[in-house]
Amino acid sequence: METFLSFTVIGIVAGAIYAVTAMGLVVTYTTTGVFNFAQGAVGMVAAFSYWELTQSYHWPVVLALVVVLLVEAPLLGALVEFIFMRRIYGASADRSLMVTLGVLLIMVGVATAVWGQQTLRIVPPFFEGHEVTIFGVVVTYQQLLIVIVAVVIALGLRLYFMNFRSGVAMRAVVDDPELLALAGVAPYRVSRRGWMLGFMLAGLAGVLLAPTVGSTGLNIDTLTLLVVNGYAAAVVGRLRSLPWTFVGGIALGLADAYATGYLPGHIPAALVEQIATIIPAVFLFVALLVVPSARLRAIGRIPVHLPPKVANARQSLVGSGLLVVAVAVISVVAAGSTLATISQGIALGIVALSLVLLTGYGGQVSLCQYTFLGVGAFTMGKVAGGGGSWLGLLAAVGICAALGMLVALPALRLRGLYLALATLAFGEAMYYGFFSNSSIFPGYGGSITVGRLALPGTQGIGDRTEMIEIAVFFGACAIGVLALRRSAFGRRLVAMNDSPAAFATLGIDATVTKMIAFGVSAGMAGLGGVLYAGVQGSISANDVELFASLILLLFVSIWGIRTTAGALLAGLTATILPSLSTHLPPAWAQLSGLVAGLGIVLLGRSPEGVLGVPWLRARVRLPLGDRDALEPSGAFGQTSEGPVGVLS
Amino acid sequence: MRATILTTAPAVRFEGVRASYGRIEALYGVDLEVPAGSIFAVLGPNGAGKSTLLKVASGQLRPTAGTLKIEGLSVRRVSPEAFARSGVCAIPEGRGVFPNLSVRDNLSMWTYQGTGRPEAEERAYTRFPRLKERRRQLAGTLSGGEQQMLAIARALVGSPRLLLLDEISMGLAPMVVGELYELVAHIAADGVTVIVVEQFVSTAVRVADHAAILLHGRVHQQGSPDEMAEAALGAYLSSEG
Numbered sequence: 022m023e024t025f026l027s028f029t030v031i032g033i034v035a036g037a038i039y040a041v042t043a044m045g046l047v048v049t050y051t052t053t054g055v056f057n058f059a060q061g062a063v064g065m066v067a068a069f070s071y072w073e074l075t076q077s078y079h080w081p082v083v084l085a086l087v088v089v090l091l092v093e094a095p096l097l098g099a100l101v102e103f104i105f106m107r108r109i110y111g112a113s114a115d116r117s118l119m120v121t122l123g124v125l126l127i128m129v130g131v132a133t134a135v136w137g138q139q140t141l142r143i144v145p146p147f148f149e150g151h152e153v154t155i156f157g158v159v160v161t162y163q164q165l166l167i168v169i170v171a172v173v174i175a176l177g178l179r180l181y182f183m184n185f186r187s188g189v190a191m192r193a194v195v196d197d198p199e200l201l202a203l204a205g206v207a208p209y210r211v212s213r214r215g216w217m218l219g220f221m222l223a224g225l226a227g228v229l230l231a232p233t234v235g236s237t238g239l240n241i242d243t244l245t246l247l248v249v250n251g252y253a254a255a256v257v258g259r260l261r262s263l264p265w266t267f268v269g270g271i272a273l274g275l276a277d278a279y280a281t282g283y284l285p286g287h288i289p290a291a292l293v294e295q296i297a298t299i300i301p302a303v304f305l306f307v308a309l310l311v312v313p314s315a316r317l318r319a320i321g322r323i324p325v326h327l328p329p330k331v332a333n334a335r336q337s338l339v340g341s342g343l344l345v346v347a348v349a350v351i352s353v354v355a356a357g358s359t360l361a362t363i364s365q366g367i368a369l370g371i372v373a374l375s376l377v378l379l380t381g382y383g384g385q386v387s388l389c390q391y392t393f394l395g396v397g398a399f400t401m402g403k404v405a406g407g408g409g410s411w412l413g414l415l416a417a418v419g420i421c422a423a424l425g426m427l428v429a430l431p432a433l434r435l436r437g438l439y440l441a442l443a444t445l446a447f448g449e450a451m452y453y454g455f456f457s458n459s460s461i462f463p464g465y466g467g468s469i470t471v472g473r474l475a476l477p478g479t480q481g482i483g484d485r486t487e488m489i490e491i492a493v494f495f496g497a498c499a500i501g502v503l504a505l506r507r508s509a510f511g512r513r514l515v516a517m518n519d520s521p522a523a524f525a526t527l528g529i530d531a532t533v534t535k536m537i538a539f540g541v542s543a544g545m546a547g548l549g550g551v552l553y554a555g556v557q558g559s560i561s562a563n564d565v566e567l568f569a570s571l572i573l574l575l576f577v578s579i580w581g582i583r584t585t586a587g588a589l590l591a592g593l594t595a596t597i598l599p600s601l602s603t604h605l606p607p608a609w610a611q612l613s614g615l616v617a618g619l620g621i622v623l624l625g626r627s628p629e630g631v632l633g634v635p636w637l638r639a640r641v642r643l644p645l646g647d648r649d650a651l652e653p654s655g656a657f658g659q660t661s662e663g664p665v666g667v668l669s
Numbered sequence: 670m671r672a673t674i675l676t677t678a679p680a681v682r683f684e685g686v687r688a689s690y691g692r693i694e695a696l697y698g699v700d701l702e703v704p705a706g707s708i709f710a711v712l713g714p715n716g717a718g719k720s721t722l723l724k725v726a727s728g729q730l731r732p733t734a735g736t737l738k739i740e741g742l743s744v745r746r747v748s749p750e751a752f753a754r755s756g757v758c759a760i761p762e763g764r765g766v767f768p769n770l771s772v773r774d775n776l777s778m779w780t781y782q783g784t785g786r787p788e789a790e791e792r793a794y795t796r797f798p799r800l801k802e803r804r805r806q807l808a809g810t811l812s813g814g815e816q817q818m819l820a821i822a823r824a825l826v827g828s829p830r831l832l833l834l835d836e837i838s839m840g841l842a843p844m845v846v847g848e849l850y851e852l853v854a855h856i857a858a859d860g861v862t863v864i865v866v867e868q869f870v871s872t873a874v875r876v877a878d879h880a881a882i883l884l885h886g887r888v889h890q891q892g893s894p895d896e897m898a899e900a901a902l903g904a905y906l907s908s909e910g
Contacts (some may be wrong), residue, residue, distance in 0.1 A: 188784075189774045196767040203727060203761065205753035205781030244823070 026158040028282040029275065034164045034256075036274020037171035038229050040267045043254035044178060045222025050260050052191045052215025054104065054114075056438050058121040060251065063220050064227025065244035067094055069132060071228045072142050072239055082147070090224050098220030102213045105622045114437050115386050121579050122571050123621035125245070129568070130615030132241050134608040142239040144231040167229050171330050174222065175267045182263070191215055223595050226251065246449070248568065250301035252442060258310045287352055302449040309443045310431050329584050329629060337503045337585075340497030344589070348492035352485040362600045363593065364488040364556045370592030371549035373577045374498050374585060379542035380574070381582035382506055384518030385535065386441040388570050389428070389448030390546045393421045395456055395565035397547025398554030402471040409472025409555075417551045418544040419530075425543020427535050448567055456562035468561035471554035491552045499585040500547055505541070512537055549592075568614060575617035581630030590632075592602035680705040680831055681726055682765055685735035688718075689727050691784035695721040695887040698735065703879070705740075705761040708853065708863045710873040710894060713883035714905040717868040720762060722883065723833045726758035726864065728752035739831065754781060758829035762866075765820025768809025772800055775808050779826040782852045793822040796852065814845040821849060824856050832856060838872055850876050868908070874898045 042060055049057045057063075067089050074085035101124055109117050136142070148162030182188040190206045191214060198208035221501050228586040231239060250273065257269025281297040288296075332340065348367065355363060372390050397417040404413035428447050435443055455461060462469060474490065476483050482490065505511050513534050517524045524531060576594045579589030596615060604614035624630065681703040688696040695718045703709045713719050724730035725737055728749040728795035737744050739757070753759070766775050774789065780789045794801035797818045803811060808819055817837055824832050834853065838846040852877045857863045869875040874880060874894040881906055890900050 186777050186780065189770065189777050192774070192780055193767045193770055196769050197764060199729065199749075200761065200764065200767065202729070202749040203753050203759050204778045205750050206778075207748060207750045448866075 023157050023281070026156055028278045030158055031282075032275035032278030033271055034167050034233075034274070035277060036271035037168045038173050038226050038270075039251045039254045039273050040270025041174055041222055041228035041229065042251035043258065043266045044174060044263055045219040045226065046251060046255040047258055047260055047263060047266050048178065048191075048222065049215050049219030049305060050255070052194055052218075053106065053212045054195045055117045055121060055218060056215075056260070057223075058118065059101075059124040059128060060219070060223045061245040062125045063094065063097065063223035064230065065241055066097070066128055066132055067224030067227035068144070068231040068239055068244055069136050069241075071231055072144050073136075075144070075354035076142070084227065089222055089228060094220045094224030095217040095236065098217035099213055102204060102216040106216065107209060108622075112169060114378070115384065116578075118386060118438060118441060118623050119575060121489055123575055123618035126568065126572065126575070126614035127622070128619035129241060129245055130611035133611040136239075136241065137608055137610060143236070144234075144239065147230040148290040152595070154644070163232060170229065171267070171270075174225070175263060179263050179466060187214070200535075202620070215244075221565070231429060242568075250305075252445075253301055253305035256305060256439075256442065257312055259312060269308070269439060273301060276304055282629060291459065295458060298453040300448050302446040302453070305386075305446040306431070306443060306450070309439055312658070329581065331506050332503050332585075333507070334500075334504065337500045340585075341500050344496050344499075345489065345492045352488040355377070358600065360484050360488060361556050362596050363372050364491050365485070365553050366593035366596040367488070367491045367589065368553035368556065368592065369493050369573065369595050370551050370589040371491075371498050371552065372546045373549075373573055373588035373591040373595075374502050375549070376577050377582060377585060377588050378502050378505065378545070379538055381577070381584075382511060382518065383514045383535070383538045383539065384437075384445075386574075387444045387539075387542070388441055388567075388574065389444040389451070390542075391565045391567075391570040391572065392448045392451045393425060393543045393546035394468050394550030394553060395451070395560060396424060397421045397550030398471050398564075399469060401551040402469040402560060403552065407470045407472045409475055411474065411477070412561075413459055413472070414474055414548070414551055417547045418645035421547025421550075422540040422544035425546075426536050426540040429539030433532050433535055445567075448570060452562065452565060452567055454566050458555070464666045468559040468563075470559060471551070471556040471560050473558070474551065483665050487556065491556075494548065494552060495589065496501070498548070501586070502545075502585060510534070510537065525573075566612075575621045576659070579617065579624055579630055581619040581632035583629060584632050587630055587632050645654075670721065672794040679703055679738075679865075680707075680740060681864065682738040682741075683722070683725070683735065684738065686732045686735040687729050688721050688732050690721075690730075690820065694733075695886055696725070696732075697882070697884070699888055701881060701888055701891070703862060703864060704859050705862055706857070708857045708865065708876055710877035710880040710897070711864060711866045711883055712868070712870060712873070712880060712897060712901050713809060713889075717883040717905075718886040719868075719883050720835050721886075723759060723761075723835050723866055726831070727757055727833055729759070736834075756782070756828065756830035757833065758824050758827060758831065758872055759833040760820050760823065760835060760837065763839055765823070766808040766811075766816050769807060771807055772804045772811070772819060776822065776826060781821040782824050782827040789826040792825045793819075796825055797822060814841050817841060817845070817849060819848055821852060824861070828860055829856075832861050833862065834865045836868065838867060838869065843872075846872050870898045870901050 042064060046057060049055065049060075070093055071085055071089045074080045074088060075082060083116070084565050105120055105124060106117075109120055146161065146163045147166055151162040152159050153162070153165070182192060190201060190211050192209050193204075194201050194206075194215075201208050201211065226423055227244065230244065234240075234243070234300040251270065254269035257272065258264075258266025274318075277300045280300055280446060281293055281468065284293055284296065348363075351363060352360065372394050375390060375393075376387065379387055383460050397420075399408075400417040400420050401413040404410065404416050428444065429445065442449050459467060473482050473487055476486070476490070506515075513524075513529055516527070517534055521531070548602055550560070554564070573591060573595050576591035580590040581592070594616075598613035598616055602609045679702045681701075683699045683701040686696055686699045687694065699718070699722060701722075711719050711722060721730060725732055728744070728747050728751070731745070744752075749759075767778065770778070776793055777786050777806050778788060784792075790801075790804070794804075799815060800819060800822065803815065808816060811819065821834075821837065832853075837849055841849070850872050853863055853865065855876075857876075865877065867875050874897065877894040879891070880894040880897035882889040882897055882901055884904060889904055890897065892900075
């Protein structure tokens with residue numbers, strides 16, 4: 022009984038922290054219509070700042086708390102609203118989602134630069150040494166504090182939103198910002214308050230979390246992702262109900278505590294830890310499927326803009342041919358690590374192409390493409406002893422396609438944000454449960470050998486030939502993606518993205534369309550993975566980090582998510598930047614994340630990326646036939662400008 | 670003090686007002702004078718620029734040329750929320766309420782001119798008892814007529830000087846429309862200037878003091894409501910009989 026009670030205490034305390042961060046998410050979402058993926062990163066920054074002030078500068082705890090929670094966090098929130106969010110007002114839901122991913126990466130990048138050195142940073146507990154015994158269970162003052170804070174926050178927020186006019190206005194702003202202005206409240210002020218409040222709650226969660234991480238000390242990635250777990254709680258609250266979000270947080274904490282506490286004793290400790298890390302992801306996945314998804318609300322209109330012209334068969338053939346020739350020339354000139362970087366870049370370009378199909382055309386945001394990359398490479402490595410065979414390639418593509426459809430299956434009823442969250446949960450579970458599993462990938466950070474794909478009838482393949490081989494695969498995939506886009510299936514995919522409601526009236530099965538898109542896309546990502554791993558000869562958990570999927574997605578969006586050239590450039594950027602950062606001081610370790618983050622926020626709401634910037638469109642003719650024949654006209658001017666004064 | 674302003678200058682005056690959405694022009698130089706304390710009906714077919722005219726008058730859309738004068742003062746670079754706080758009450762077409770807020774919360778949003786919440790509810794419920802029954806219900810789940818009552822309750826809760834109504838009869842039963850316009854007349858009798866925009870002529874004209882027909886972003890004709898009702902038949906309603 023006592024064990025049960027102590028697990029309960031642990032669960033409730035962890036749940037209280039999840040609840041605080043999740044309530045912050047809900048506050049931001051209900052007031053701005055934007056789901057803030059950077060919530061965890063804000064908590065991380067707050068935790069590190071708190072450590073810096075109390076441990077480096079020896080400030081008193083209360084003063085540090087005031088500075089971090091009442092000055093730094095709201096200021097950051099106001100800044101993010103002012104610099105990033107206001108620019109994308111009226112943009113599509115995916116775009117605002119990507120901008121918050123960008124903010125996440127920027128924060129991680131900056132934190133790496135500031136606190137990246139391998140210093141052990143331990144935040145001492147609040148009220149160290151004080152504890153009480155409740156029903157025979159020892160409860161520290163810190164645990165009590167966490168729970169009390171969470172309850173007070175929950176009640177306070179509810180009171181504010183229900184009984185104060187400014188609180189009601191925060192709920193009203195998502196409904197109709199223009200009407201809110203007519204009711205005498207400036208919508209942007211309300212949104213800014215939403216960001217500030219959300220950031221304060223994220224910061225609070227981070228500071229409460231900081232002393233509980235134990236002897237391993239503060240870690241940028243873990244802190245950022247730990248708070249990600251709060252997402253599940255927010256989903257239980259259907260992104261709008263604060264009481265249910267609170268319940269969701271506590272439930273998640275308890276599930277985590279009981280599951281790890283009551284595992285049979287013979288399971289090794291390392292595995293227990295792994296299970297503990299998977300549970301939030303599984304919880305999120307289940308919550309997404311079980312909780313009826315609330316109608317997603319997004320401020321703004323459906324953006325209407327001219328997509329890039331889709332290349333015809335001849336153009337795409339010529340484009341791909343030119344690419345292969347260009348790569349052949351480069352393969353002669355380049356050498357050593359440069360060769361490998363470019364080869365891997367083109368291979369990642371194939372993964373990026375899978376996003377062009379799925380996200381660019383189909384509007385389905387996937388945050389787990391690297392999982393398919395990893396699974397593809399793993400399959401290749403396992404088939405015929407180390408892989409390298411065409412059978413391995415087929416197996417890899419097939420297994421990834423099947424896995425992709427499997428992920429799509431539960432995700433079919435999910436759209437937009439929820440789908441993105443589901444793929445994130447899947448990616449997280451696979452990362453911790455599969456790629457970090459030492460019995461599958463032997464040893465610490467273990468890797469599996471992946472052979473290169475030899476040309477038929479030959480043994481082995483050189484670096485240069487391999488590069489050309491990868492370019493040929495990319496060209497073939499690009500031709501395939503463009504052909505798919507021109508086909509009836511492509512039109513269905515785009516129609517489904519444009520207006521799901523209208524699509525449903527056409528008598529076409531959206532389920533089949535979505536599943537095919539997911540399957541093809543995952544298969545293609547698997548192919549990219551096989552080639553990517555072949556260049557370096559192995560695959561390990563390090564290659565499939567969660568952030569990597571986000572970074573690649575952002576790079577494709579930055580270059581142009583509806584163009585095959587954008588995919589190629591994105592793949593190259595995703596390998597060239599990290600290889601550059603190895604020549605820089607360690608503070609720049611997250612260079613590609615920083616660039617991705619800054620790029621996406623600088624791009625604002627230009628929906629077609631760098632390649633879609635009118636100035637560039639008019640002057641640059643890219644291979645692969647993605648050039649645009651049409652100038653964006655002002656016919657839909659309202660969508661880009663919006664009525665003056667609404668949020669200006 | 671308000672009375673003196675009202676008697677010395679027209680409540681709203683458009684002088685050569687042009688307005689556009691991006692590159693699409695909607696108003697090509699509108700000249701119109703709305704006398705203080707009157708009900709002014711703006712008639713016209715779809716796309717004539719009627720709603721745009723109200724957006725300009727409520728500060729939601731800034732004119733690209735020309736001047737807007739409210740109570741004799743030239744207004745420029747003023748945000749819509751400032752318009753609202755100074756007594757311009759604009760009720761947009763078809764969506765004058767916050768659908769995901771309860772009736773009570775909607776009413777509390779209407780208290781921006783300093784009316785207390787209980788007072789606001791009192792005023793609204795006295796006029797529309799049906800809203801009281803539904804006070805906990807989400808506004809989006811009310812019937813069209815009830816939503817329009819809730820929207821117009823804004824004029825009762827605050828103390829508007831200028832009321833701008835965009836197609837309040839849209840999609841409503843004739844009985845309800847009659848009821849709403851009766852209220853509009855009542856509000857105007859207290860000295861509030863009202864501009865009503867309607868595509869269909871009958872009801873608006875019955876309560877209006879003046880009317881104008883807008884066609885293709887310009888004032889086509891103006892005069893007494895009856896004359897305009899007649900003229901509208903020739904100008905744009907002819908084919909519908």
